[in-house]
């Protein structure tokens with residue numbers, strides 16, 4: 447359990463979504479975290495302290511003055527590894543941005559030195575207002591993590607951005623906030639998902655890639671402090687918060703998006719399953735049925751990674767290789783042919799690995815011939831092992847300079 451022994455402070459402010467905080471506290475506890483809850487006055491209009499007392503197993507903090515502890519903000523600040531405000535109202539965000547401290551939660555925010563996550567939730571017009579956006583940007587510039595709200599139907603009946611993300615999303619951000627920031631100052635360019643190659647206005651050629659591995663690399667790099675650009679083919683996955691996502695469809699679009707950003711990248715992880723071929727010339731009209739047989743001619747797509755390999759300067763290049771049989775041999779060949787630094791190879795025939803799964807069984811092939819088999823694990827943990835390997839390579843390189 448990644449959060450066991452971790453001390454999490456949950457601040458709840460007075461929005462309709464405050465009821466979701468009960469679920470968050472329960473999820474945190476089930477992962478072994480110790481949780482303290484701070485309620486603002488507004489929050490208590492929506493949900494009673496008793497709920498949180500029962501769920502956290504501790505008294506709830508709601509007042510700066512008159513409680514049993516004369517300095518609750520300092521006691522709490524020393525007690526927490528991470529502070530998450532879920533939900534955060536426009537009022538709280540405004541106070542936090544201006545450094546005001548009229549109550550326990552805002553005072554605690556000033557005294558707390560660990561990572562802070564703010565989860566805004568409010569009416570769309572309030573959320574998109576210039577003042578709220580400016581305040582959020584200010585908080586972000588000061589190092590607080592803003593977990594963007596989801597777009598959907600809001601309590602007021604309107605539809606738009608402002609919905610509080612579910613506890614799962616925030617749990618992931620909390621885990622990430624507690625990781626060592628060993629990628630600070632580095633830019634990761636990550637590709638993910640399949641590409642889609644049109645045949646006519648309604649049909650296309652694609653493959654079974656779900657994008658989960660590439661998205662996991664993007665999330666893991668983000669959690670370790672990297673600036674992450676994720677170039678994604680069409681997937682059903684939600685955009686990871688804190689990552690700048692560029693959506694593309696075809697291999698040619700992906701190539702352009704990657705090349706445009708290659709200079710700014712320190713590390714490129716090509717997790718996308720780029721289609722090797724595209725139908726030659728997209729038909730303008732829908733292909734009609736009635737022919738007993740048709741022939742489609744394919745043109746080869748550019749190999750993006752091979753092109754990066756030819757032009758790389760300071761960048762470390764990581765490629766993926768989905769193979770069957772003789773994995774080490776294929777991995778080495780790919781590494782040399784494309785001038786890569788690391789190849790993450792997986793046997794697509796093996797159980798626990800492959801396309802739509804949440805787990806993967808991979809091996810890592812290095813330039814100098816080293817080769818490691820990793821056990822089956824979640825794609826997020828595989829991503830961390832890949833990043834560990836990248837850091838090792840960077841250290842070796844700086845040692846040589």
Ligand code: C5P
Nearest residue numbers: 716717718720722748749750751765766
């Ligand atoms: O040669 P193969 O397709 O097996 O190589 C896989 C690696 O090369 C992956 O990292 C994939 O993202 C990348 N690739 C690419 N452009 C292509 C085909 C694959 O960048 N056209």
